[in-house]
Amino acid sequence: MQTLDGPGRHVLFLNWRDTRNPEGGGSEVYVERIAEELVAHGHRATLLCASYPGAPSEETTAAGIRILRRGHRHTVYLRAALVYLAGMLGFGPLAARSLGRPDLIVDVCNGLPFLSPLYARCSVIILVHHVHREQWPVVLGAWGARVGWWIESSLARRVYRRCRYVTVSAATRQELAVLGVDAGRVTVVYNGTPEIAPGVTSRTPYPSLLVLSRLVPHKRVEIALETVARLAPDFPALRLVIAGQGWWETRLRDLVDELKIEDRVRFAGFVTEAEKGDLLRSAWVALTPSLKEGWGLTIVEAGAAGTPTVAFHDAGGVAEAIVAGETGLLAHDTADFVEGVRRLLADDAFRQEMGRAAQAHAARFTWAASGDRFANLVLAVTGGVPTPAAEGYLLP
Template sequence: MEAPAAATRHVLFLNWRDTRNPEGGGSEVYVERIAGELVRRGHRATLLCATHTEGPAEEITDHGVRVLRRGGRHTVYLRAALVYLAGTIGLGPLARRTGGRPDLIVDVGNGLPFLSALYARRPVIALVHHVHREQWPVVLGRWLARFGWWVESWLAPRVYRHCQYVTVSAATRRELATLGIDPQRVAIVHNGTPDMTIGPVPRSTQPSLVVLGRLVPHKQVEVALRAVAALAGELPGLTLTVAGQGWWESQLRQTAVDLGVAERVTFTGFVTDIEKRELLASAWVALTPSLKEGWGLTIVEAGAVGTPTVAFRGAGGVEEALVHGETGLLADDVDDFVAKVRHLLVDDAYRAAMGSAARAHAARFTWPVSGEKFAALVTRAANVPAGTPAKRWEETYELTP
């Protein structure tokens, strides 16, 4: 344990999901690991998220983070406001169960933010993994997509106009600037790389691919299926493992059937951390065909076990999680994606060199380093009165990238 911080804080994280949620992903890993790093530094951390069947209403994680699950997929936003407001007068569950009101709120915006800056009389840090401009039309119908984009692109920047922002990549900081958010107010705190230490895991004897993540449309797993279909004739032993779960799985299974590759594709469903490490370590190449990622956690996870990745250029933070031509390859379109997958599969020396470089690149990103940066932001933000104009923030606290 590290020595407690000179001035400890109680930090309340508002996030729609947690890592035990069946639909949880890299955003949830980031929030809980950062919260755990704050706990290691003497702070207290509470995560308020939606309820689900895989976790109790309240628990404490292995990293010492208290998790409160309230509301459902859509009502969690209102429940967060009610819990906070009750806690501010010392009567609600937040005050009783966490020992008092939070000193600071980290409001995580996964497309729709909690808008806590409207009601919280505490400093707020707005955490944005990536901008969802491309995802809204894919996930929602026309009118709901317009509403979601209006909230993200017009309402949120105005609600958080006095707040410090945090994101996980320079790509997202540039996108936030297009929404009118001054880059000087946006700090970058990268993801750490999870511990991928495992015993000896041999590579598969035949060419193998792996996709890891939630099975939802904007992850574009269909691209991986098309790559298998395109390369199967040249590489008869080629297989693909799709690790993860989500409501789009039935459609992906049907696509595999339609493409004639169903016998080559294994859908594992949820995998444990150990199973994930073994899958990534045994595969020849990892694929991240996602439309947009704030960072690309699975890319550095694969890199940590020496597996290079193919992803799309322009897909957000993947261009930082992956160094094109060194730790993996970035494709311009689907045909180029397939071509780059083929290049890595057929050239053993090229693939091995990229795997070694990917392992070294992944080692640069650690949770303790990220936690130290975030803790500094917490200390600084907690000392700024709520509602302080952004200009005074910048002048007084020298906000820099």
């Protein structure tokens, strides 16, 4: 890690959620781990995000990230602008003592951006995990999808036309290029592989599958359930654990009943890091049927536990989180997905070899390296001097 020469920067992250939010996911893990690395480099990091029931309005994490929670999932965008402007003008309870004057804003676009260049008086980086073209209709329906897609593909491109972009995969950088964002303005900073909680859990004695995901429509957990139903005749002891929570759970439970696989599926709900580690180590195969991922953090988490994953070829960054045919399998449609799972369950040697390769692949991605890349970009954008050891990280 390169420590900072000269005064640290104050970096303000604007994100709709934090990792403690019940709806938090991989995007939130990425933001906070990068923020932690920036603190380790000598910078200050503040995260402004939405509140949720029972959450304190302000706290500082053990790693030194200051978290301010304002508004809810729909109003956090406006509240972020008001908090920033109050700090700049120096009045009111939301003023400088709460936020201060950041040197850089990292505006996290999860479909809807904060549009911070419209009011910010500092440098702005926009962080895009993936483009949501396919997800808008699933989440909002036809009319809402048109509005969401116009904001993401047209309005945002104009608002951020002078800003540096960061994304988490080459696949997303290519998608941004299709929208008209010059690839030279986009830096790829991969996710690190999260540490797996230590444990001695062994593989289940029966064929077992794992889905680790938020339970929302675009994660397409239905495909995992359909896979279990199709493979059950060939693997009578087959079981699936679904770890995660979300508002789509009721529909998924109804589908379990419709498919008559109640005795094969367990909804684990929220799991602790220790429980997650045990699940990853015990499963034979992990499933990521998601419509789109910027990277696929759970894929490399599974890989770290020696568990191969089956996902979809056209789901964005998963094609980089998985080395197809070596660390996992990428399917072209649902039938191909089911057959990929069947192959891994049926061939012990193939599955175990792929698990070892997945573990080696996951080890290549570290948060320390990602932090070096992002910290160097912070200096470059705010007029500092990038450290020589990390200059290459600025290349798109």
